[in-house]
Amino acid sequence: MKALLFKAVPEKCNVHELSMFVPRVFFGLTMAFTHGLGKVPPPDMLVGGIESMGLPMPVVFAWLAGLSEFAGGILVALGLLTRPAALFLSITMAVAGFIVHMKDPFNVKEMAFLYLAVFVMFAIRGSGKWSVDYLISRK
Template sequence: MSSTYHIGLLLLRLGFSAMMLTHGIPKLINLVQGNLDFGDPIGNGNTLSLVLTVIGEAICPLLIIIGYKTRIAAIPTIITMGVAAFIVHAADPIATKEKALLYLIAFIVIALTGAGKHSVDRR
């Protein structure tokens, strides 16, 4: 594989995961502070839904940034974005669910391609 391919994978991982953290870190802060006011889109309860979302939007993107178990780490984020796009925003227009769909597609690509050579897993 060419070096530009691996740079492309690195940029994909860093860019989308860093942007995802802007959604996940506020939720992580709420969880740590005990503010468990969160939606329950799939019937797991508010607290469990928040914990699962924090895993998908904060913990796993951090793992993806460093390239540790990238393909596995992308799975919770894919599930989280699938729930956001197809359950939480199911009745909304495409413009509302567009961000979740873009993240979904990006993390599916990350899961399919892996981290590339610029990652903890490759060291």
């Protein structure tokens, strides 16, 4: 019982790989299809929102946000180019949480911060062994 409660799961164990695989696929696909799909191509509302924040080149930033969420989410789910995709998603979620929803109550920002935390983890840790990145790195 003590080992079950307090002993760390070895990194070479399948349970460890499962604990990386399930959140990677879940967060990647939910980001891509729940948040990103409707932003590619960027709707006028997104471009207008970016323009109202005073950012330069609002059409470019809208495309970057939409592609980050859609293509980045798919890449994270596949475990392909996971670190760069997760880094771009982290930046996008930081902008969403700290700038876009700056004046909103925490319960509105919470989703962006949750995604931010998860994508920062994948940007640092990578995708794990059950990923395309791992298959490529073995060759």
